[in-house]
Amino acid sequence: MSQKDNIYAQKTHAIDDFRFDDTVADVFPDMINRSVPGYKTITHSAGRIAQRYVAQGDTLYDIGCSLGETSLSISRALPNDFCHIVAIDNAQAMVERCKRIVRQYALPNPIDVVCDDAQRINYECSGLICLNFTLQFIPREQRASLLSKLATALKPGGALLLSEKIRHPTQAGNELLIDLHHAFKRDNGYSELEIAQKRAAIENVMKTDTLDTHKQRLLEAGFDDVIVWYQNYNFVSMVAEKHR
Numbered sequence: 001m002s003q004k005d006n007i008y009a010q011k012t013h014a015i016d017d018f019r020f021d022d023t024v025a026d027v028f029p030d031m032i033n034r035s036v037p038g039y040k041t042i043t044h045s046a047g048r049i050a051q052r053y054v055a056q057g058d059t060l061y062d063i064g065c066s067l068g069e070t071s072l073s074i075s076r077a078l079p080n081d082f083c084h085i086v087a088i089d090n091a092q093a094m095v096e097r098c099k100r101i102v103r104q105y106a107l108p109n110p111i112d113v114v115c116d117d118a119q120r121i122n123y124e125c126s127g128l129i130c131l132n133f134t135l136q137f138i139p140r141e142q143r144a145s146l147l148s149k150l151a152t153a154l155k156p157g158g159a160l161l162l163s164e165k166i167r168h169p170t171q172a173g174n175e176l177l178i179d180l181h182h183a184f185k186r187d188n189g190y191s192e193l194e195i196a197q198k199r200a201a202i203e204n205v206m207k208t209d210t211l212d213t214h215k216q217r218l219l220e221a222g223f224d225d226v227i228v229w230y231q232n233y234n235f236v237s238m239v240a241e242k243h244r
């Protein structure tokens with residue numbers, strides 16, 4: 001059962017950089033549902049998207065799986081014994097809990113939970129790879145090489161599901177999206193102090209790119225088409241297809 005996220009409720013003088021530690025992992029479902037507009041729609045749709053791109057016998061990857069929400073959705077959306085899902089996260093706190101969660105269910109398709117860095121995995125030939133709000137935490141200078149590695153691992157006809165918080169290229173437009181997102185957080189019970197302190201905590205560790213930067217980088221990495229299938233304020237989800 002997820003606890004309520006009140007990590008930033010008390011005034012703190014020196015805000016530490018945000019980390020996916022035990023404190024965050026304990027409240028993660030509550031935090032992400034109250035912080036990311038459309039999170040449930042996106043994780044649910046991951047299953048629908050998998051139905052389109054995954055073939056029998058495929059290995060799928062869920063990179064930055066946290067507590068496994070995306071992997072669980074995909075496992076349940078596909079026929080029994082159809083595919084094998086590898087869920088990867090480099091935060092021990094997430095991996096421990098994710099393994100426990102996955103063990104609770106009799107799943108139609110198995111999920112292996114692995115504690116490792118996205119950059120260190122030898123990706124096997126795959127039909128679908130998910131980066132659901134993970135690329136934004138990977139240093140900017142490493143993003144292109146990871147995406148090239150993933151494009152190489154995907155089969156022709158396969159796809160990458162990439163969800164990200166984005167930055168709008170104009171200052172006024174960006175402020176509009178940020179204000180709307182903060183109103184969403186306020187409506188979900190976060191105080192001004194919580195919103196401000198969380199913003200300060202993620203500032204140095206979560207670097208957002210514009211949608212154009214994402215599209216350009218995906219095309220340069222070897223993807224053939226980038227389809228934005230969902231946007232809610234500054235949160236976007238794309239399917240990047242590999243055709244050849």
Ligand SMILES: C[S@@+](CC[C@H](N)C(=O)[O-])C[C@H]1O[C@@H](n2cnc3c(N)ncnc32)[C@H](O)[C@@H]1O
Nearest residue numbers: 020064065066069089090091117118132133137
């Ligand atoms: C916002 S959460 C992702 C949420 C999750 N995909 C979901 O759908 O519920 C970002 C996750 O990425 C993981 N992460 C960040 N950098 C990583 C890396 N280099 N390799 C693997 N996992 C990483 C974090 O530990 C964290 O659990």
Ligand SMILES: O=C(O)C(=O)C[C@]1(C(=O)O)C=C[C@@H](O)C=C1
Nearest residue numbers: 031032035036133165198199202
């Ligand atoms: O932008 C914010 O305020 C967020 O809280 C976003 C975000 C994310 O996009 O991953 C950041 C960290 C947490 O994992 C949950 C949500």
